[in-house]
Amino acid sequence: MLPTDVIKNIRRVEIKTRRMAADFFTGHYRSVFKGRGMEFDEVRQYSPGDDIRSIDWNVTARMGEPFIKKFVEERELTIIFLLDLSRSCVFATTTRLKRDLAAELSSVLALSAVRNNDKVGFIAFTDKVEKYIPPAKGLKHVLRVVRESLYLKPQGKGTDIAAAIEYLNKVSSRRAVVFIISDFHAAKYAKALSIANKRHDVIAVTLTDPVELALPNVGIITLEDAETGELFVVDTSSAAVRNQYREQATRIFEQRKRLFTASGIDHIEITTDVPYIKTLIRFFRMRERRLNR
Known part of the structure; x- marks a missing residue:
């Protein structure tokens, strides 16, 4: 339970x-999001305005009058x-x-x-x-x-x-x-x-916290890489440090967008x-x- x-x-x-x-x-x-294609539904008599490319010639020959194949989206x-x-x-x-x-x-x-x-x-x-x-x-x-x-x-x-x-x-x-x-x-x-x-049909949904894009000015802080456990001491009061961080983050995000575009993949940025x-x-x-x- x-x-x-x-x-x-x-x-x-x-x-x-x-x-x-x-x-x-x-x-x-x-x-x-479209279905996988079109699937056969039925054969019916031809009506004026129907696409002649849909005529079923085998059935038409047997019946002596035109019939068409009807398809629906799968x-x-x-x-x-x-x-x-x-x-x-x-x-x-x-x-x-x-x-x-x-x-x-x-x-x-x-x-x-x-x-x-x-x-x-x-x-x-x-x-x-x-x-x-x-x-x-x-x-x-x-x-x-x-x-x-x-x-x-x-x-x-x-x-x-x-x-x-x-x-x-x-x-x-x-x-x-x-x-x-x-x-x-x-x-x-x-x-x-x-x-x-x-x-x-692949769609990339990226999840981003604001701090991953820009550091706030909160003085000296210790950051930890969540996946490796590595620690970093950063002086966020330094404008140069914040600018460098923002530029690097922007570069990474732009590279990722170009990768998605090159692969023909739609991208949702959250x-x-x-x-x-x-x-x-x-x-x-x-x-x-x-x-x-």
Whole structure:
């Protein structure tokens, strides 16, 4: 049995994100994530205005009058979340841990998928794959994904995105919409990302705390690398130190954006001090505009 406080928190996340999914995301979700293609539905008599390219010549020859093949969109999708549970995601200088934010993001997108009768899968990773939940349908299944997002205790500390993607390619032979939710504090994942995007529709969701972009002026502080444990003493009262930190952070973030662009991957940039609902809405609308061109 789960502790009462755990059940309450899962329920709280479910209620909050279910409302978002119902109020906005379901319609947009359906319009920006297409099915795998078209599947045969039926043969019917030709009507004026029908595309002559759809005529079924075999049936037409047998019946002595024109018939066409009717197709419908093969709507069912598979949505897979690759969720980063490394130590660097258990971090916050605002009211939100990156990990908690990641769980909510997964929840609202997963609930949108369930409302469209799509399957949801889950891969949690650090410097190794921590948990795999095969894609399935239903609210009960999605709540299991939410629970693992919030409370799974990982064994690893670091981040190996390439290994998580390679695992995805092993367990998922069919095309899927793949959300990689991470702070992307990792190296050597560009090739794996590019290969995965040829098979799947990959979307990178980056999680960033404001301090990762700019240091506040709070005097001398000690910083710890969450994944290696290495300590750094930094004098944040120095304008030169703050400027150097900001320039280096900007350079890293711009390099990452260029990597996503070069790989043909859509990118959602989430910061812990800004409500993610607005950022997701902008992303969905961007995808809609691009698909409707």
